[in-house]
Amino acid sequence: MGKTWHLGPGARELEAGVQSGRPPSPANVGVHSVTVHGSDLYRLNCQGCHGESGEGAPPEINSLINPVRATAVDAVIDRLKSTGAEIGRAEATKMAQQSRDALLQRLHDGGENMPAFPHLSEAEIHSLLAYLKQLSGIPGNENKQMVVRESPYRIGELIVKSTCHTCHSAVGANPTSQELMDGAIPPLSTLLKRVSEGELIRKVTHGAPIIMGTPPMLYRGRMPVFDYLTPQEADDVYWYLATYPPPESAGHNPAIGLSTQNHFYSAAPSAHASDGKRRAIARAGTQSLQENAESNVRTAFLLGALALFAFLLLAGGLGFTIYELKRLSAESERRKIVRVRASILGFPVPQRDPDSTAASASRARLRQAAR
Amino acid sequence: MTRTLIFTFLLMVYFSAVSTAGTIQGKISGASGTSVVYVDAIPGKDYPPPPSQSTVIDQRKLAFDPHITVVQVGTAVDFQNDDSAQHNVFWPSINGNKKLGHNLGTWPKGEKRSFKFDQPGVVPLLCNVHPEMSGYVVVSPTPYFAQTDPSGAFTIDNLPDGKYNIVAWHEGKKQQIKSVNVSGTAKVDFDLVN
Secondary structure (H helix, E strand, O other): OOOOOOHHHHHHHHHHHHOOOOOOOOOOOOOOOOOEEEEHHHHHHHHHHHOOOOOOOOEEOOOOOOHHHOOHHHHHHHHHHOOOOOOOOOHHHHHHHHHHHHHHHHHHHHHOOOOOOOOOHHHHHHHHHHHHHHHOOOOOOOOOOOOEEEEEHHHHHHHHHHOHHHHOOOOOOOHHHHHHHOOOOHHHHHHHHHHHHHHHHHHOOOOEEEEEEEOOEOOOOOOOOOOOOOHHHHHHHHHHOOOOOOOOHHHHOHHHHHHHHHHHHHHHHOOOOOHHHHHHHHHHHHHHHHHHHHHHHHHHHHHHHHHHHHHHHHHHHOOOOOHHHHHHHHHHHHHHHHHHHHHHHOOOOOOOHHHHHHHHHHHHHHHHHHH | OOOHHHHHHHHHHHHHOOOOOOEEEEEEEEOOOOOOOEEOOOOOOOOOOOOOEEEEEEEEEOOEEEEEEEEEEOOOOEEOOOOOOOOEEEEOOOOOEEHEEEEEEEOOOOOEEEEEEOOOEEEEEOOOOOOOEEEEEEEEEOOOEEEEOOOOOOEEEEEEEEHHHHHHHOOOOOEEEEEEEEEEEEEEEEEOOO
């Protein structure tokens, strides 16, 4: 079982690597980011175990519906009312807050079988929580799923760290076919030696039989089919895995680990965080602020460029219109001169439409009548 | 510690010396599963103090374990979380009195929180995170209590002779009180209706 989810680089790191040309570029390198909603984040992070409905498969996989409902004050009050007990709003609010903290703690630390999700950003958690509430039937959350922009690497990272890592270890030896027969699951770092890009996409989204055992025979694969993932998302997994084995430092680099922790703890400050951890979080906080500032500068630059482009386009259009107007009026002037000259020289001149003269006469009459 | 033990021992010797130990036996019908029977408080009578050691209720596999716990008033109960999920423990009331409702908080695996029950009555335990969880602490005003076996039979031992009110409680049933004169062995049966 792959429980070493601390291994594996963060998407941000990879994007930086792409710029310096280190890891291989994905085929979709032209796509800089995709827009995801809370429902997508649920699909990428949670659905693999908890299913589309969120009910899981008890007793092994707990339902997430009730722990999410417990975070909503009205749901807490309603639930107690249905059992005949009553509770004040203040007390219900306190309990809902406790349940919310517990839910976020669970998300951050994982459980006995649940992977930990310390790598989720604050925006991702907010968007995901809104969808979880919607899924749990708490009214008023339909329009609260914040839109998050993600890089293809990030999509790959999310799927690998939540779904793939549940069964696949991060690193290890490439198992032989006999070892596969004995139940070995190939580690993520060897996957790309075993399958091509197309094969991985097919295996993930549609399933594929595998050859196992001696003598080699075709078996139906053991891996679940993730038909709710798009081929593009499976491709993102491929290119994220192209960076495996992860650099030694990835899991232990305090800067990376803490900055991701900070994303979480700023959403839900933990009462159990030790002093050292808190100091580290504070340090990471400034780092994250710098990151935010950087991204703000980038956004401002993009907006400026867009505005400049729009201005140039409009100015060009205006210039062209003026030019065309001038050209056309000059042309009609030239034609008038030609007509006058032709009439002087006795050439046949095309008559004006008699209707239009009649019309202008009637307009003149009308104007007179108006006076 | 040793002194407390000696004191308790002496107290027990004293009680067994001044009065012949009585026993109440009986059977509860009309309810399946565990019922609780205890001797109600009698004004002006002293009882042995509650045990200094606390009673443990586990939260395991999304359930309170044991489902029903009986303690003497003044006993501390440790609520221990043995699940990987975080659990909350609260009770909206004690014996229907909402003023005695309390939220003990929410805590993760391996941790426990303690509460000393100083008010007698039935404490319905709930977990806000998991509505499927429920449990009960029955706080008996006296040290004389028992839980029924699967057949509904119960025995309360070491009771001084005297006249007592016996309370029978079962989850979801109306509790019943019966008077009984204990001299040696007394018998009292309950038929719990809704």
